[in-house]
Amino acid sequence: MDVLISRLKKLDRRWIFLLIFLSCIIPFWIPSLFRQEFSTSKETQRVYDIINSLNEGDAIFIDWAFNPTLQAELLPMAEQAIKQCFDKKIRVFIYYPDLTAISLGENLVEKIKKEPRYTEIESGVDYIHLGYLPIGVDMMMFSMYSDFKSTFGKEGKIFKGIKTFDDIKYMMSFAGSAHPEYYILLQRRFGFKMGVGVTAVTGPDFIPYLQTGQLDGMLFGLKGAAEYENLRLKNLNLSTEELNEEKKFNQQANAGMASLTLSHIIMFIFIGIGNLIYFYERKFKKSN
């Protein structure tokens, strides 16, 4: 036992790295490794319901505040939100408060447009990339409430009927930081409805705002993204054949869930081993 404990204690961290690496990679080849059924949280359901309740021609503002570092969790959320808007023929305004996010967003929309369901989607009519503004969120909001179109200096049919931010029915902020708090602070002043899509790490920061009603919904981490994917697919009312076809384009977050599960199991095992060593040594020291 002593030899084993001693070996485990001196375990090279590269073995841990290797196991974590394998636990992340293997499930992508064997997706059926774990049971993939899970319930939908009320926060995810709320985001879906709000967007679903909007009418054709309504407008939604997407604040795309994440760069490639967070794309594993946030890209599938943004993808499903944009697709749900396209399904409902809701106009989508995408704003990027981070310069490195622009190409990520543009590429995602181009990818969506290649899918059979969205070939008719047009830039400047159904959606528009508003680009980046080198000003703070507060200044931008005040400006958008004065004149929405001139804030961004863009043109297109999509702006028809949108004079100020009051004409935007809902906004979603996707971020892996406290960035959406800037909007939440201004939300009391202007009274707009908003939801957030955040990483599992930053999610707890926004729960107080959900409880006060300042946030209308939240997509929380990779699980939130997977729930949203399932919810949207389930409500498309497609035949089994069509559903299988759609799944090819809408399983990015679900594909990561098995990887998330296995890597967490590895973590649990290592935490358990670490504690075992600690208790064994404590007992050994006491007996000596």
Add this chain to the structure above:
Amino acid sequence: MKKEIPILIGFFATIGWYLEFFFAGTFFENWKMFFTTGFRSVAIVSLIVGIVSVLRVNYSKIKYNNDRWFSVYQMCIIALMIIFASLRGVSPGTPFDAMFTFGFIPLDATVFSLLAFYVASAAYRSFKIKSIESAFLLVAAILIMLSKMPLGEAMWSKIPTIGEWIMDAPTSAGKRAILFGAFLGGLTMMIRIAFGLEKSHLSD
């Protein structure tokens, strides 16, 4: 007057924006647009400052052979992206976009994903039950992790509910306390800046 005038501007700006927040219409609409344009101008100047700074730092590194080849490589990549963006634009399918998609995205994502490996290694070495408090922390952490993966729900259907309660009640209570403290601190700082008691923004 070198100090008094900026403090006076700061005072009126703070009070103005503070009132605008509570009473819509404190500022005329065209004033707000004026401020927005003003901020953009400031951002452009800061961009120029940034470019000059990058050039100066890398010039001295190249000249004095301090990581020379790294600086040369860095400057070449920056120059290449600027040239591609100027010649062909930045929309999907352009060379700039290819550099972003096949260079920046994988590198950026890779650097961040390294965290997972370090977190696992750190958890193994330091996440130990040394006291009652750390036992609570460990149990709560495991329940939260289980609630955020399908396996937890498969093990016991109540796990997501327990995870939700931990997030909604104890975690949220702690967060609220932190938020109250932080925002009260922010409010105090605002008052100090408005009345010229805090001068760090004036390089004092």
